[in-house]
Amino acid sequence: MLLAGSALAQGETPLQEKFDAALSSRDQLAWLKLTSSEPNQVGSPHDKFIADWELDQFRKFGWDAHIETFQVLFPTPISEAVEMGSFKATLQEKPIPGDTSATARDYALPAYLAYQGDGDVTAPLVYVNFGTQEDYKQLALMGISVKGKIVIARYGKVWRGVKPLLAYKHGAIGCLIYSDPADDGYGEGEVYPKGPMRPPQGIQRGSAMDMMLYPGDPLTPGIGATADARRLTPKTAGSVLKIPALPISYADAKVLLAAMTGPVAPANWRGALPITYHVGPGTQPVHLAVKSSWDIKPAYDVIATIKGAQFPDQWVVRGNHHDGWVEGASDPLSGQVALLDEAKAFGALMKTGWRPRRTIVYTSWDGEEPMLLGSTEWAELHADELKKKAILYVNTDGNSRGFLHASGNQDLGTFVTGVAAGVIDPEANVSVGARVRAKTLTAAAAPGANAEIKAEAKHLSDPGSDLPVGAAGSGSDFSSFLDHLGVTTLNIGFGGEAMGGGVYHSRYDTFEHHTRFEDPGLAYGKVLSQTVGHAVLYAADSNLPLLHPADFARAMSGDIGKVEKLADSQRAAAEEQKTLLAQHAYAVAADPTEPHGEPVPLQAVPNFDFTALDQAGEALTKSADAYEAALAVHSATLSPVQAARLQALMQTIDQTLLNEDGLPGRPWYKNLIYAPGRYIGYGVTTLPGVTEAITEERWSDVPKFIGLTAQALNAYAARLDEATALLKG
């Protein structure tokens, strides 16, 4: 579908041309070099420098800009140790000559997981693979418990913070996480500095907050962390971990894992270290100790505005964070310099006399790395205003070479497709939309392609179809907008060709690494600026609402089908397990020379009545089709008054998807359609109220959330019907 209501996306227009002409990969390179020259974590001198420098830049470009400061809990390590016998893990990377890691002078955080729980423990290790719920089920089958043990998990599969959380819930007293070379080291490509991937001594820092409970400052859930806010303590804050945890390198993990005994790890638990992976428990105890300084530190959000000429109270908000774990060249500064370049280009447009019809708000967030501190506190503080005024939040983060990816509210599919049709890919000389379409279609044609990509390709093989906007969970600064406020959200970027991830959250995420391996010359930095810039231009100026509900309705039909299948398959699995247990099948099949146990018992799954959800899905599809049809006929002839009323109806439609009481056990998460999976982390769980009630065997929550979710979808459809009536009327 093409975008209606604006000429902007129908190929190059003078305004887009002017915008594009002001963009400059060279400027982005210079800014990247400057901002990634020193460690820039929350509370560091360079973090403050970046905020101040950006404030100046915005003002120079002609924006109205200021810094908003929040006071956030941000513990940093005082001392830490991982030891086994005479072996001591090296908990900091060595500088690499010729790299910023060797020229930066400020304090670089050592190996470290923010919001782990300080402690000093000694116990045998158990290797838990990725440390997921499935992995603990496998451990039960193997008859191995982590109670009183220290677990060692490898990075991957689920978000980092899930690993120590599940370890704690299973009785472990400490948690190590290491980067297996299979996942982002030599198994994936040559290691830095020869290639892009993680060298043996590389360490992935990161947050271990229980952000699935709530993100942002742990001491001020739901409210802005202003200086005078009412605060919890680190001990009473639910999102702070209760056990000590540290990340380690694979050079160090190899020593610990090679000393393990016990059964050989299952085939899909093995990484690329040249050892036999054992599950343990190991015979040699490991000592893990972490002590932190639990400080409140300032987080500096830079907020810059161009006031809308016609609709100043309709805001297009766009953000990217500016804090890193060390130098953070890729993550986040590659996205940050693209944002600045856009700001510069909007400044250039303003110098020609242009003003957007709506207000444009550019935000440079602090404290994303510890867990979305700057964006969450700002969104919480300005919640009411944002829910009223924000028509769109566009987020980016680290950027790289390759293919466009977009996620967020799925009613943005048509909008994204229109934007992507107007930006040329620098490598393939077709639009970035055409390129991602070709990528999906060829990947789906490859032998062994999975059913999901085949289904996506089937949809995309119709050249008139919209590009997919993936459902989003968390993992970057869009979370508060999508999950908490229900503001229409788009998270966007490029990647997939640079084998990235090898220096993620390490001391080697540097200017040199980024410009050699991730995006030479920042060609895709400029493409990102174009893509986001065109999206913002369109959103700020369009006569018609951004949202096209047909893609969303299609996604919901799929998700409703999935959750019903989930209940069925879980019911069948419980029945199958019951039979097998009665037959002692597990005991009979087990190898008696190895430890073994029985599976974690599954509760019998009741039959649920999904009718309300089925009907809501069907009604949504019907209302979406009617709206699209009415829009096609009447959009060209709307009066300004009608257009304004249509905009008013549509700009908050995604907020109909919220439940004010939130999800069970985590009231901060209010979106009934999208949430970070409770034990997945960044990854999304769609229809989370229903889905997680099933997976967590909370049977009474299933009908309750079938009802609430159906109600939300019905509210969305009702809003569409109002808009359709308006269009026809």
Add this chain to the structure above:
Amino acid sequence: MLLAGSALAQGETPLQEKFDAALSSRDQLAWLKLTSSEPNQVGSPHDKFIADWELDQFRKFGWDAHIETFQVLFPTPISEAVEMGSFKATLQEKPIPGDTSATARDYALPAYLAYQGDGDVTAPLVYVNFGTQEDYKQLALMGISVKGKIVIARYGKVWRGVKPLLAYKHGAIGCLIYSDPADDGYGEGEVYPKGPMRPPQGIQRGSAMDMMLYPGDPLTPGIGATADARRLTPKTAGSVLKIPALPISYADAKVLLAAMTGPVAPANWRGALPITYHVGPGTQPVHLAVKSSWDIKPAYDVIATIKGAQFPDQWVVRGNHHDGWVEGASDPLSGQVALLDEAKAFGALMKTGWRPRRTIVYTSWDGEEPMLLGSTEWAELHADELKKKAILYVNTDGNSRGFLHASGNQDLGTFVTGVAAGVIDPEANVSVGARVRAKTLTAAAAPGANAEIKAEAKHLSDPGSDLPVGAAGSGSDFSSFLDHLGVTTLNIGFGGEAMGGGVYHSRYDTFEHHTRFEDPGLAYGKVLSQTVGHAVLYAADSNLPLLHPADFARAMSGDIGKVEKLADSQRAAAEEQKTLLAQHAYAVAADPTEPHGEPVPLQAVPNFDFTALDQAGEALTKSADAYEAALAVHSATLSPVQAARLQALMQTIDQTLLNEDGLPGRPWYKNLIYAPGRYIGYGVTTLPGVTEAITEERWSDVPKFIGLTAQALNAYAARLDEATALLKG
């Protein structure tokens, strides 16, 4: 279903009890120690010693025994080299103290692939993953050719001999095969002597004959290799490879692979070496040279007989080979000593005055390793007699700890199930049938279980269902019986708990390794003897035919469905590819900084008329059901004359599945239902005439083989109908 017509399988009977009582793990251990004390490849002194010693044993046990000698081509290396710059691969394993590898004194074959083509070549390396057809398609997509190069492939996925054959067909001038530690080295478990898996210096020897064309002596296809047989030359023999090839260890492969350049290998191409796997071509040339002595050597088959008291011209044949690649303790001698123990137990029965009703023929084959030489030549020489007299061939090979597996003619399912119900598993204290059922059911209940095992479990969850008998291709001495003669074939063994394979075809396949890791105390050696012994006892004495066609009919319905789906999915893939090529989608999606190409073009797939095959499948099911029903009603009241006529009809029924002209391009393979896949090797391709005509785009062969295959199934059904009429009559 229980076996009808014999009390043998209905729990222990005096005869089975007496048989079992005569078995002895201790005897098996002593014999294993003796026979695996020296290298025993074809033509070696110890190979001759084993044959002579076994002849004596059979005679001592009271059998009528003799040795049949064939004269077979068996080249062995004179000189060989794999070099890169100053690096020279070590092409022999070091002895390990305390292991037979250190005490044996005779000549141990070095790294070596029998029937490779001598040569001396120097060229860059290309890494081709497993060297399968899919892998060459991936290479085409990556724009990489092996023409004029030496390929290096890892063991696994397809049979060894397919790798150099496909390399040659794609223009390579040499082939190295190495054992990746992911597949049978430290990636799977601790390495020998600490654990069972392949140590860095371990080398997998083996045959590189094109046995998919024909197995056995390359110089005498289709006829027995007697001293005076008419012979081809090594140059004119179609099954001899045209390029030099050698296997190497992973210690050596690591050096070669670490020096590779070019694109990083795709994710599923990477093994467990601590390197980044590149596809190449490498920049450093590799030198590969092999020179062999192309000798004719004697192969000694030991043939021992107990004449049937009632039906001397109905033979139950049972075999296992006695030649190894070095000491061959697991492969083949663990199966061989079980066979001898059975022979001893039958001897003990004979001493009590027992005689079987049918003739029992025990065979100890020579030359299986170079490629089924002894069994093939014997079967070819005695083809007419075997087709008339053999009612069953039971094969075993190396044996290990774990679960019963059975493959061969699928009308043996009921028979196998009955036998498996009467043998107790020494670890789980349930029948070996109940244990393998529990194993399949629990594996299918595990998260991530594939559709195939789920379908099998669904069938097995009915406790009255038969155990599966897998379709068989090749890979052991049953091939001539199943694939060439159509004699009803059962290949059987235990395994799955010992993480075997780590010393397969290496110098470390020793008595010490086998009794430490594969089958301590040979407990499963005795279980194998019991299982095969009971099967032979039943087959020799049963009043009723062994075969129950319902399982076969069910398998055929499934296979017919599969081949129709194959045609459909290949047609869809060709259409999809055509569209994508027209859109230049591959070029647009490719990373321009890496070499890339376009996919190997797929021909448009015509629409085929599968009606004849569908109807044959339905008729077979109907006839099978009618036969089973008639048997159930009338089997107890058959007169001896009727029983004899029924036996005469049923004992050659599996020969109705043959096509005298064989499969396209490989006339030796006559079975239209089962064949080793042309480019798979040991692994079976069912309905091979139709299936391979589709995959190899030989469109005119598709209707031809639909017709021939339908005809074969119809002939089988017609034979059943005759038997049903007889039963009713």
